[in-house]
Amino acid sequence: MSTAAVPDLAVVASPWTLGPLTLPNRVVMGSMHTGLEVHDDGGAGLAAFYRERAAGGAACIITGGIAVSDEARGGPDFAVFGVDGADERFRVAVQAVHDEGGTILAQLFHAGRYALVGGMVDRHGDPQRAVAPSALPWAAARGVVPEELTASEVERTIEDFAAAARSARDIGFDGVEIMASEGYLVNQFCSPLTNLREDAWGGTPEKRRRFAVSVVRAVRAAVPDLAVTIRLSGADLMPGSTTDDEVDALVHDLLPLGLDGISVGIGWHESRTPTVQAAVPHGAWLAYASRIARVVRGSDHPGVRVIASNRMTDLRDGEAVLADGLLDAVALARPFLADPAIVSRSVDGRFDLVNTCIGCNQACLDRSIIGAPVSCLVNPRAGREVAFPVRPTTQPRRVDVVGGGPAGLAAAVDAARRGHRVTLWEAADELGGQFGLAALVPGKEDYAATVRAARAELDQRGATVHLGRPATAADLVGSDAVVLAPGVVPRSVDIPGVELPHVQTYEQALRDGVPAGTVAVIGGGGIGVDTAAFLTESPDESLRARAFAERWDVTVADDVLGPLPQRQPVAQRTTRPGEQVTVLRRSGKFGQGVGLTSRWVALGRLRDAGVRMVGGVQEYLRIEPGALWIRDEDGVERAVPADHVVVCAGQERLEHSLESALASAGVPFALVGGARDARSVDAVRATSEALEAVRSLAP
Template sequence: MTAVVPPAATVPVTTVPAATVPVTTVPAATVPADLRTVGSPWTLGPLHLPNRVVMGSMHTGLEVLDDGGVAMAAFYRERAAGGAACIITGGIAVSDEARGGPDFAVFGVGGADERFRTAVDAVHDAGGTVLAQLFHAGRYALVGGLQDRHGRPQRAVAPSALPWAAARGVVPEELTADEVRRTVEDFAAAARTAAAIGFDGVEIMASEGYLVNQFQSPLTNLRDDEWGGTPEKRRRFAVEVVRAVRTAVPDLAVTIRLSGADLMPGSSSDADVDALVLELLPLGLDAISVGIGWHESRTPTIQAAVPHGAWIEQAARIADVVRASDHPHVRVIASNRMTDLRDAEAVLADRRIDAVALARPFLADAQLVERSLAGRPDLVNTCIGCNQACLDRSVVGAPVSCLVNPRAARELQFPLRPSSEPKRVDVVGGGPAGLAAAVDAARRGHDVRLWEASDVLGGQFGLAAVIPGKEDYAGPVQAARAELAERGATVHLGRAATVDDLTGSDAVVLASGVVPREVALPGADLSHVLTYEQALREGVPEGSVAVIGGGGIGVDTAAFLTESSDEAVRAVEFAARWDVPVSTELVGDLPQRQPTVHRTVRPGHMVTVLRRNGKFGQGVGLTSRWVALGRLRDAGVRMVGDVQEYLRIEPGALWIRDGSGTEVAVPADVVVLCAGQEARDDLVAGLRSADVPFAVVGGARDARAVDAVRATSEALEAVRALAP
């Protein structure tokens, strides 16, 4: 008998040679006409760059791995080889007290310099350039249990002794005037170290509410000395940091990342930010990268619900300030809520902005630039803005990866190189887990056969793509379909695999997913009762709707019922709701963002979401859940928790026993069942009897929670164990 391979089994780490780069099928080609601007060369100070796409800073956790920097090197090498013109590292703390948490590196501590030298060499070997982001968390430092290099408890410091909500009760110490000056020198010293290591330049982190940003804001700088008390004095810290860094590294590229808007009531105004820009320009900056918001802001900034390119207006405003100044050639880099190079081209076409910084899209696809500039955008694996494996993990200090690319930040563990023993690999299920397994096996030269019972690929992603704000979920499905075709895989649609189909296989990944759980409730068989799959695939008739189940699927279903499918409409609503100038330049421009389901949008008060226990939106990512629930509350959706019992369904009503024990009729011309899922694992017994090597992954293995991050990661691990 062949044992079932545990899907979460640890795959042995394989050392990848420095010269190994991802396999690619994309031929060299001239830059497509529709990407002419983004594909054009430019200069960033002393750097001559081949295109206008910068890989923005991302904290991955690789920065502190005790492996000599080889994992970080593999991560950066793939992205440099994949066409990123310039890479910005994750934040490197300029001192012990500058760390944001235990997974932040500090130059000169614990082998950090050697690790970064390995990574820099890897980027250069791949033909790329890399800047070190100089970072100080300020009051955002999570210092519980942390010690400095001398074994003393780490301090949290700030312009003023003001904590923030996530600080777990830690009140930062106010920096003395001498300590402020020492901190300025810390930035300069870190820049000199970066130069000695071999970095091509440095970026000063002065955005998103970290220390430099804290000094600028009247919310967090209450000082009345030379470093605060007036807007000019609050700006002084940023000015002195830039001056010191520029002096420290006169031959390197120097950039700064500024918040175009803090999105914090009472914080720096646009005029304050613009005044800071004018003070910084004469100091020798090569570029200003424009970020948005603070981590504690209650305005969504990078979640999937935020319209594409929403924050371009802030970058354009700063670009106008620069162009009208005495230093008009300082570069301006835009960022946030752009997913691919077509977005970038739309932003850059009028030449007001010089380049774009994409971060999470490089997690989703290391070859984003190479594939796009070769005329193959259909192969680009799209960032879906879910945050689940990247930002959500980063904020709790967990290793970062990517839902749609589970190899991200694990390139060393899962190198991309042709298999020495190609095998027949069968993948059952064309959802996100099945596609992840099939694409990975096909990239390494295996004979891949994908079986999908429905007539379309996508599974749960296909359902998600019809949810307003989640249209990008269609992108990874489109990319996987294109790549499987490119690599000669066989895809069976509308064909449920049988054990006989799989008997000759060398390896089977069973990623057949889930089916909606049946509800034993009187009236559940009535014609106006729909599963969530029926509702999302076919639409929901007019009238009031009761949604049974308030987890992630229930919340998505309520959004489907109440929000416009027109992204332009949602962009206008977003701007009004949050009182911000939102660009509609990139809204609705890609085919994959167009909804395919005809549906009736109804007022929120006509929708009731019900839940027995637990949190509404449970299963939605940490940094996205509050946004999803806020949208429903704004729409007027009723959310009824602590339901003791669902009693019966009748025409026009769902009867429940509420938290007080009272029988209540909830208006319901339609009832949608979002009460969980059951595993679709009917092939397991047959495969075991047939002695076929197989693994069960994702929802087919455990349907208690629909967790796409777990599913795609399990799929990658399983296919590597079965077909190395």
């Protein structure tokens, strides 16, 4: 781990204590469910995943949720201590972290009514139960109504937490974190929405808090020598749920019990307030952590550590957050997927090398919800470290990559990192491709950071980068391996009037802007939705943060509105009221292609802005000055106001002649991303294909 701090990170890089632990910096890797917890690989995958993050500077790692019993599992890919070799897998992972000088805490987890139990069985082969404080289902439960825990079962569940803590100690963990946030079981007991009991465990705020208090007391007694922390929701963001005063009262109740730290989360999974999507301002939830910190500092136990989390991606943000001493540390989760070395690179002053989390959720949260293997769009090695280790090659080869979009950059960086001689060819005057365009959309500015980090690493490792220089067959004939990732171009449409000067492709609109006036957007997929956001939302993150706070009636920390660095220069461009924008789609869902956990947010932003969305278009008839004529879903011809028209009708592969020339010359090559299949362009698929291709061509 790097210990020498640049002036930018004097506080972040300073040591601190968390109970019995002395930690070298104030960056915690927050809990992330990966699915590796149940892989039948002896713990190799989990160990490799955690090892890289510990080596990269994470002061303390929190595991993904480890269920305290069979019925506590959130789904089939949740581990339980003592079941199916889990203990040995975690023992190997813990040792890997310790080998790198790191520390690791086991998160003790109970899903409660959030358990997705369809088809699941317990260790005895019986159908898994879903249990909760009260028999109340939630929307994603697929019709399963949880069973209300009896009083004796509540007591047994408390002992389950204590037993799991003892197992964690025996395995070698340095401590435990009790999961009491995001709407899981402990949180469910605290809320009047999900706890309708009238016994000793419900009926009043004090009785609803009793379960959380009992769990902490039992866990502390079970492991008196380990660090014990709890993750609480600073706010549930659910109308009618636990109030701020009740959360603060819970904190007061917990402080005398021997807690070492409180990590502050936000919201429930079923909340209709966005919490982790790219549209959420950076650091938006810091005010809630600060509120809890003030409760702690004013108590009889002011030394309990308070850790802030959610929507921080740059450790310079963390420095601003910690500067006044109110908060003790910051917890980052997805940024450690994007870049395992985010801490060491930042502390060394190489912010340009940090591959930033872009908040897309596509390969992480979206996958974890459906039980698929978790990875990362901008770091396709994440979760696959065993399959794709980074070690110097013994046979350096010449590797040429055609295309500097996300797929090409992923291939080039991976090859250069392993010691191959890399040349990157990009026909445009700048790198980025579709990421460069995405970075122009309000809320997606961080996409530019992936491009910046890739260029910085390629330069650091001596790669050659040609800009404004399309590769020719003659350029590539002597190569040992060629990755073809030239990308895609906007798909053209055959509509009378499409050649008129007030008609643009989405690429032209994003790069050049759209003059004031009404706009018709042809195509309501992900690109059309992004284009509508570009037309209607401010490029200034501070203004968007204020609008976010007002829209969702939440407190956005002043840190976000003041000293935190702007990600991108604020562009001078024309925005317009949403009612001047109409997005049109023939069939399918608006925002199709946007990730599962982000689509509803993207569409909600447009609806809030007043953007009109017209589906079921039978035919685009013609474009005229001031109007786009359509045949609507009822077969009626009508004019859509359109001083300008932006075509977002999808993409098609960029045609080139390199494949046949390389095949004729016998040069090994692979086609990846949209250049291989543009019918459903998916950046997760593109970067993953690029990694797999370059490893196959240049081991």
